[in-house]
Amino acid sequence: MSGKQDETGADGYRPLLFSIAYGMTGSVGDAEDIVQDAFLGLTRARLAGTVIADPKAYMATAVTRLGIDHLRSARVRRETYVGDWLPEPVVVSAERPGPAEHAELADALSMAFLVLLESLSPVERAVFMLREVFGYGHADVARITGKSEANCRQILTRARRRVAEGGRTRRGEAPAARRARGEELARRFFEAAEGGDMDALLDMLAPDVVLHGDGGGRARSIGRPATEPRRVARMLVTGLRRLRMFGLSLRPAWINGGPGVVMHDAEGRVAGVLGLDIAEGRVLAIHSVVNPDKLHHLGPVSDVARLPGK
Structure with missing residues (x-):
């Protein structure tokens, strides 16, 4: 498969990658920058001769880890934020249908839900998002975050408890x-x-x-x-x-x-x-x-x- 074909295939994962990055950061601009940085990393890896057998897994890992790093630095800025901090809104309307990666954003990433996630550490947030929102298996969550599977299960249990204590979420209706x-x-x-x-x-x-x-x-x-x-x-x-x-x-x-x-x-x-x-x-x-x-x-x-x- 040519490099151009590989790149096209990876580009098809942008909606998922944007959703992961936005779920981690709560910022549209930062999410777009993280996805772009991940694609640049993919290009550099290919130019260095690295064979990427599973571009989707490679990119999800890159975006998640970049999101964890970003959130660690963002926490310091949010401690001095004036007033109530809310995520940047993702808007879909007749006047602004938005690009595919925005329009396909998971319904689970509501304003209320993202505010609840602020109570989690960066790694807790990544584990919770990957498992609860995007449905990754425990083994995949461990691989993406670089933690052991047993550790990820413990982190998930702790994160679930903290989110449950924080408030209600919408469930059950189509x-x-x-x-x-x-x-x-x-x-x-x-x-x-x-x-x-x-x-x-x-x-x-x-x-x-x-x-x-x-x-x-x-x-x-x-x-x-x-x-x-x-x-x-x-x-x-x-x-x-x-x-x-x-x-x-x-x-x-x-x-x-x-x-x-x-x-x-x-x-x-x-x-x-x-x-x-x-x-x-x-x-x-x-x-x-x-x-x-x-x-x-x-x-x-x-x-x-x-x-x-x-």
């Missing part, structure tokens, strides 16, 4: 049915929020709903997560009313495997993303990302919410 129900609930939810219908909002919010806001010290956002349904509903109504005053509009989108909206200013620039985490017909969490550094991959970014001098 993807198509869940999407249809989610989009309908989101439509009613944002109509109620924009219309100031507190009773309708309260009917759709879970008793332990949480509102997260990520401005990163660069844009106006809540300083810490907000809880209690009535408070969350009031903040949503007030916030969306203020956004309307600045000429912002909401466009439905599918965000990290869940329903939500992308906020645009009067010039069509992206001002933020609101994603909903839904289970059993109720909104469990709302994730608002307005940090401009986390929106550039979605297009030109608005300065409506930007803090002075940022």
Whole structure:
């Protein structure tokens, strides 16, 4: 098989590789850089005469290990992050269908799920992702991470326990049915929020709903997560009313495997993303990302919410 054919075959694994890298980092840009670095490593290995018998396994290993290294350095930066840290949103909409590796992102990588993974160490996160999200066998997880199989089983048990303690995840419903129900609930939810219908909002919010806001010290956002349904509903109504005053509009989108909206200013620039985490017909969490550094991959970014001098 020629090198060009090999390269084409490996290129077909980009959706999987992007999903692994994004699941590790929570960053679209960093995930794309990691995948590109892995492909450069593959090219160098071939030029050095290395025979790659299984390009998929080789690339998955490279991306996972690069992700572990990246996350170790990112942890230091996140300790000094201003406010609530949220992943960069992966958005699929009519206006922005997105490249295949984004559109095929596993539904399991929801905003809420990625936030839960922040409680894990880099190696725990890799083991958990490979086994629970991508279905790798224990032997393959051990090979990819460079750990013994027995050690990986111990790491997985510990990671499962920590994730289970951290919160709920969506399970049990077929993807198509869940999407249809989610989009309908989101439509009613944002109509109620924009219309100031507190009773309708309260009917759709879970008793332990949480509102997260990520401005990163660069844009106006809540300083810490907000809880209690009535408070969350009031903040949503007030916030969306203020956004309307600045000429912002909401466009439905599918965000990290869940329903939500992308906020645009009067010039069509992206001002933020609101994603909903839904289970059993109720909104469990709302994730608002307005940090401009986390929106550039979605297009030109608005300065409506930007803090002075940022």
